[in-house]
Amino acid sequence: MIVDVAIVALKAFLVVFMVLNLAGILGWVERKGSALIQDRIGANRASIFGFAGMGLVNTLLADPLKFLTKEDFIPPAGDKLLHTLAPCMALFPALVTFAVIPFGDVLIIGDRMINLQVANLNIGILYVFAMGSLGVYGIVIGAWASNNKFSLLGGVRGSAQMISYEVAMGLSVMGVLMVYGTLELQEIARDQGTLIRELLPSWLLFMQPIIGWLPAWGIFLQPLAFLLFFTAAVAETKRIPFDLPEGESELVAGYHVEYSGGKFLMFFAGEFAEIVTAAALVTTLFFGGWQVPYLMRDGFHFPWGATWLLPHLAVVVLQLVAFTVKVIFFCWLQILLRWSVPRFRYDQVMRLGWKMMLPLALINVVITAIVIVAAQ
Amino acid sequence: MDASTFVFFLLAGLLVISSLLVVFLRNVVHCAMALVAALLIIAIFFITLHAPMVGILQVMVYAGAIMVLFLFVIMFLNPSVLERPRAAWWSFASLLAVLLGAMLVSLFFNNEPAADPVASTELFGSPEMLAKSLFNDFVLPFEIASVLLLVAIVGAVVLAKRERSV
């Protein structure tokens, strides 16, 4: 009993720790990445005893210090309570979403099987969406509480944009759920361990030599869904090209124009945490989560029959590494996106969300359904 | 008084308080936030009552969509004027409501042991069960509900659209 609770607590702590640190590091990556793309050097001033560490110091030490020591300004006409509450509401969902994301298969210690996932809900993916939908409040409330025209505009934009893209997001995932036939993310991740040839219906067997050897990852089964989901996820993180709520050049800083110090840090961290969450979700849904191709619980089983048995611990470690790598890759992809594409106009955002992505998602669902029925 | 009872009373107290806040706070946004809190608490109740699916839907639909829509409208209109209460009507109406509450409560306040609940399986309230009963017994209402939503969307667009002339 106690042990179980302890294990869960440990898992939770690990996850939060990982996410927050990843977020922090991403801050640095973003700066350096932008510098790289814009052919600058980027943050390199702050140093401890001469050690600048490519500016890693800035983000990991200097920035937090700076933020935490700055004055925490609350607009006099603003709403004290909500103004304080808002950043927490922004950060909270991003973190708790991770509870259902599996970062590995079961770990067997003695007779105890530990599911490498904080909480295994039978409605996992819905939980993700529920939390995602709560993410709106952070910015909306923050925007309103600052009692500032720009921030209010940002808040209005944010609420509209996030609701719109939640719809497209949810519908795009439907295809995946239909393919794997479950809502549990752990199940989805496990199912992606199989090979496509095991899924091929009889009338598609001729394809087997060509694609049969591929792992049954979402990206192969639901490419369109992946595109839609990734776009929607980026939109949900309110980053360029979807950073209308923020829109430095239009709304100064949008919803957090009146924020400073620790609260701003929380918004900041929340944004990066969302990046990580989005990356983790994309990984889990479309890129096999912790799956390494051909790696079963007892080792590698290659499609051409060869096998390479490994000890259990090694397998688990491989899985963890694979997961982390994939997540980091998608984080990097998002940062790349943020620095390489311009911002949409507001009506363009709405049109994209409602008139292009939503119909596409619906079409995807219909086609998937047809194929599944045909395959039975 | 075991844990579940304690949790129940805790949540119940919070729920009542937050709903009171919804009604009696003067600032619209505060009301909205209080309502969100109440909705989340109710969602938790759902989950404790073996209705996780509905609970999550509660969070997604109510807290996630409807209330955000409310907030959106509030900010869209941004009504600055605070309402001036009307004492006479205020007392009369709340008296009526309290009467209603009292009646209902006294109605439910029977100390007879409640029919002990049916032992619920693990599946009870899961998406599968919900989907089964939805798409077997309630297919027609389901479809009608979808049509209703479609109509609502169209109606909302038409209503809220600003006339070209204006």
Added chain:
Amino acid sequence: MVTNQLVLADYNLLRWIPLIPLLAVVFNLFWGRALGKKFAGALACAAVGASFALALYVFWQLPSNGIFRDSIYTWIDSGSFRVNLSFQVDALTAVMLLIVTGIGFLIHIYSLGYMEHDEGMVRFFIYLNLFIFFMLTLVTGDNLLILFVGWEGVGLCSYLLIGFWYHDSNNAIAGNKAFIVNRIGDFGFILGIFLLVTELGRQGIWTLDFLELQKHASMLSPASIGVITLLLFVGATGKSAQLPLFVWLPDAMAGPTPVSALIHAATMVTAGVYMTARLHFLFVLAPSTLSLIAWIGAATAFFAATIALTQNDIKKVLAYSTVSQLGYMFIAVGVGAFSAAIFHLFTHAFFKACLFLGSGSVIHALDGEQDMRKMGGLKAHMPQTYWTYVVATLAIAGAPLTAGFFSKDLILWQAFNHGATALWGIGLITAGMTAFYMFRQLFMVFHGECRADDHAKAHLHESPAVMTLPLMILAFGSIFTGWLGAPEYLWGNRWDLWLQPVFGAAEAHEGSVGTEVIVTLLTLAVVAVGIYFAYAKYGRDGTEVEQRAGAGGLLYRLSLNKYYVDEIYDHVFVRPFTAISDFFARFIDPWVIDGTVNGVAAVTRGSSQVWRGLQTGNVQHYAAGLLVGTLALLAYYFGQS
């Protein structure tokens, strides 16, 4: 029972007899104006001609004891009471058909000439065809309801045609008078129908069909039959201008002359006679009614004749003579000699139509002059009109071997034979007067020197052939049609044989031939006297006319002013009625009726003033209302448990 030997046969041709004129009506209604007077007139004539041909064909096909029936559909079907829209033709109807379509056809043709200068010619022919349609419906309908439809229809057409020149308000008034007086009669008529239906219904027979009625007539109690027949006869008096409802007919002369000839001489006014004949099986069961009819007929005949003696308007004279002749027919009906009545109707149709058309052609020649004192000596100018007029006059006066001679004498003989010597006497005197006033007219119009003013003299002319041809045909008819019903001592009576299946052999001539001859000679003597007096007074020249026109004896003035009947009616009925209406209009309507209505409104308004306070328009108040209701329900629930 005679009806038993009647053979019923379906005959789908019948419906077309009335329908063709109706189609013509519709066509002219829409396109007549566009296609012009000539076409419309021609079409109208063609339509009536067609139905005349059809009628002839049917007549040819019809066995004397046969009935053709054409059921189109069931009009009313409630419980055991059902009325078919269906036509039937038996011997009687066939005769009427021939009269209506035949005379109608001739008069249509005549109208082509008479109305050619009138801009309302299309309208005129539409009305005329409509009239023909309704008249045919009337005579061919196989049940009382259809007959009643036709009855009302011809009334309407009569109204429309009397007021045809509605620009002159007098004509419109005359039309109204005819319509209203007819209403009185029709009211009695329809009451009679209702009573008949209910009375029979009480016996378990729900029908208006003539044959059915004939079968079950005997089931009615004598009293009820008396009332029913009386009411029906009221209708007849209205339509056929008998006392006391005759007053409309003379005024009806305001209409165009062909109308007077067709509607107010030949056909419509005889509808009453036809109706009584059609329902003879009812009337024979009510002797009291019959004798009343006879007496009213006699009175009318005499009364109208006396008025006709002194009238100076050429058409008025003819009008009153029509009334008087109708009186004869009702005498015949009254003594149960239905076939004689129809026979006189038949012959009368010819010579009276001829007379009217003749007068019409005279009026036409003198463009619109109707006062006989301004005529005279027209014999030279319009010979054809003159000779036809002479023939018709002889016929109506009852000169030997003319139609009138046979038919009138038949009636008189029947009356005499029936033992009603008084009636016979009146008829006799009336015959004398008839001869007198007809020849008076003849002399005043055609003999002596012309008294017309010069510009009228200027274009005196014989009417065109379209007008004179019908005159000749009718004149021919007014001699030879009578030969069908010759008395026994001549070649015998074909007419009775033809109509026997309908009326039964009720009227056997048990009277000896000798008496009949004597009676006839007596009549001839009286007629001769009448003619002599007329010649003595008016024969030589018209100067007499002027003098007579001035002063005269009391009787003369009485007669000249139609016994002031109109004035009496005006004082007795019209004035009080208008007075009462005025009272209602002034007091009852504004105070009582409006008072009630406004009062209701006021009460409603007042109470609303109170209640509308509840409707504040505030949603929350309504919500509170809901809540109160809920609380009430809950309280009720608590009360229960």
Added chain:
Amino acid sequence: MLPVNYYLILSAVVFAIGVIGVLIRRNLIVVLMSIELMLNAVNLTFIAFSRYLGSMVGQVAVFFVMAVAAAEAVIGLAIIISVYRQRRSLDPQDMQLLKW
């Protein structure tokens, strides 16, 4: 296990509170929110009964209530927006034209 009438009483209280809101608030948006509150109170009873009778019907009912509530909120808010455009106010007292 908690007896069902705990939940019933709780939802009754919440419902009554919602009623108060509907009746006394002079801001249409809040009125609408109070209606949502009432709906949720009812939902709570539904779920409680579905748990205690062990039938899914209650949850299905809640599902439909949510659908209807969504529609209702959308339409209501749209109406509120257009009304606000006309009258520059959200007070039901300023919307009393529909009388007499």
